[in-house]
């Protein structure tokens with residue numbers, strides 16, 4: 001079944017675009033490399049292989065959530081559904097600067113989005129600029145429904161390297177089934193305005209990646225979206241599978257223990273505990289974007305190096321030890337992660 005999906009994917013995706021995508025990222029990593037970053041990358045890779053719980057290396061990718069506020073209501077996004085357990089808010093610039101200052105010697109890339117719409121934040125351009133000034137590649141994912149006067153120019157001048165645009169339909173009736181309250185024509189106008197501006201200035205960046213999440217209701221528009229990606233001249237197009245719906249894990253009665261143990265076997269290892277870190281708008285540090293229930297620390301009250309090897313982080317890494325281990329004595333966000341075991345239809349039904 002998995003293989004069939006891959007084959008379907010290969011059949012529809014223009015291959016040269018996929019190759020170009022990987023080459024572009026590799027080239028960017030080479031441009032951003034320094035001896036210290038390379039040394040860290042090698043160290044943390046070895047420590048991942050050894051499944052070290054206490055590590056000397058640091059993450060080389062950070063996902064930083066500028067805000068968890070959004071104007072749309074996508075039905076399987078916790079923010080869109082109104083069930084995001086975090087309070088709503090925007091990251092102060094001071095928090096962002098602190099993260100970059102502490103991690104700039106290791107970071108190749110930041111993913112500047114979380115569970116919200118980054119383009120709603122005025123400070124987003126200062127954040128991108130600060131990352132670029134510190135030799136870090138920046139990627140943003142956006143619904144691109146709403147840009148203000150001057151935003152196209154600011155975006156093209158910002159130093160952003162990749163703009164992922166969520167476009168899961170090319171007609172309004174299909175698009176709005178998932179992107180509830182979104183306006184597909186506005187998204188297309190904004191894409192075209194950015195491409196025009198880049199051409200006028202002879203710029204390559206930001207590259208635009210159209211991201212189409214394939215669901216039953218929009219599958220028939222995949223060929224049209226590929227055609228649109230060609231005619232608009234965007235650099236990348238990807239098809240994405242539906243991600244897991246947010247489900248609180250490890251129930252108080254331990255009911256998800258069995259599922260978690262099974263997952264551990266299936267997943268083998270989750271490198272995000274070594275390679276990446278997720279930092280919410282309020283400074284909360286988590287292993288990834290799917291782990292709402294449980295914080296590993298807060299960057300506003302502690303330095304990252306104290307959090308990275310604390311009891312909760314090391315207990316999370318311990319779950320992935322080669323020898324079977326008991327459930328952690330206290331709840332950690334990774335225990336019971338349903339990433340591979342529980343997938344649901346974004347519009348409601350289990351699948």
Ligand SMILES: C[S@@+](CC[C@H](N)C(=O)[O-])C[C@H]1O[C@@H](n2cnc3c(N)ncnc32)[C@H](O)[C@@H]1O
Pocket residue numbers: 070074076077113114115116117118141142143164165166211213240241242243244346
């Ligand atoms: C939560 S969104 C935040 C960024 C922005 N608001 C957006 O939608 O692009 C982060 C990423 O998750 C993707 N996403 C949203 N719903 C999804 C789903 N059901 N399955 C997989 N990815 C999804 C978005 O397209 C986006 O690339």
Ligand code: SF4
Pocket residue numbers: 070071072073074077078079080081114115116117143179
């Ligand atoms: S546009 Fe992005 S943040 Fe907003 S509801 Fe949809 S997926 Fe969530």
